[in-house]
Amino acid sequence: MKGPLDRFPYERDARSRELRPGIKDGVYVFVQDKSGVIFVLPEGAHLHPKVLGGAQPAMYAGDLTVFHGSIQDITNLSGTFQFSDAAGLLAVAEAVKHLGFFIMPGAVRLFSYVDSSRPVVLR
Numbered sequence: 583m584k585g586p587l588d589r590f591p592y593e594r595d596a597r598s599r600e601l602r603p604g605i606k607d608g609v610y611v612f613v614q615d616k617s618g619v620i621f622v623l624p625e626g627a628h629l630h631p632k633v634l635g636g637a638q639p640a641m642y643a644g645d646l647t648v649f650h651g652s653i654q655d656i657t658n659l660s661g662t663f664q665f666s667d668a669a670g671l672l673a674v675a676e677a678v679k680h681l682g683f684f685i686m687p688g689a690v691r692l693f694s695y696v697d698s699s700r701p702v703v704l705r
Contacts, residue, residue, distance in 0.1 A: 583616060583639040583640065583641060584639055584640060584641075584663055584665060585637065585639045586630070586631045586637055586638075586639070586640070586662045586663055587661070587662055587663070587664065588628075588631050588637075588662055589637050590631070590637065591635070591636050591637045592631050592632045592635055592636075592637070593632070593635050593636075594632060594633070594634060594635030594636070595623055595629065595632040595633065595635070597623055597624065598621050598622070598623050598632070598633050598634070598635075599621065599622060599623075600619055600620070600621055600622075601620040601621065601622050601678065601681060602681065603651060603681060603682040603683065604651075605622070605648055606648070607648055607649050607650065608624055608625070608647070608648060609624070609625040609645060609646075609647045610622040610623060610624055610625055610645065610646055610647070610648065611623050611625055611626075611629045611630050611633060611643070611644075611645050611660065612633070612643060612644060612645065612646055612674075613630060613633040613634050613640045613642075613643045613660075613663070614640055614641040614642040614643065614674055614677070615634055615638070615640065615641065616638075616639065616640075616641060618641060618677060620674065620677060620678065620681075621633050621634060622646070625645060628661075628662070630643050630660045630661070630662035630663060631662050640663055640665075641670070642658070642663075642665050642670045642671065642673070642674050643658075643660040643662065643663035643665060644656065644657045644658040644659050644660050644665065644671065644674070645657055645659050645660070646678070648683075651683065651684065652683065652684040652685070652686055653675075653678055653683050653684070653685045653686060653689050654686050654689055655686075655689050655691065656671070656674065656675055656678065656685070656689055656690050656691070657671070657690075657691045657692070657693055657701065658670075658671050658692055658693055659693055664695050666692070666694065666695055666696075668692050668702070668704055671690060671692055671704060672690065672704055672705065675689075675690045675704075675705060685705065687705075688703050688705075689705070690703070690704040690705040691703055691704065692704055
């Protein structure tokens, strides 16, 4: 669990939804709550703290892209949480797969917050 770097207790965005099959194609920010549930919002500026709201901690956070029911991209990119562990991102990918999504080869990518090196493809 990790708390947000921005501790302001934003209200939960009314568009925040649990990730489920049938979601519209698009790019989303995601936050995995303390129970392991993955919530998403359509991508936008500084939305990670508003996915759960209330400055709640997260198990993991990042972004993902859905296209025709498949996950095209899933990363750890979140300026609010800045998770950097590969195991956590792989666990999110498994949870997404368990929900019924197909994860495209090469879609799971881990970015470094230390330098601007290329992301590491995990799966």
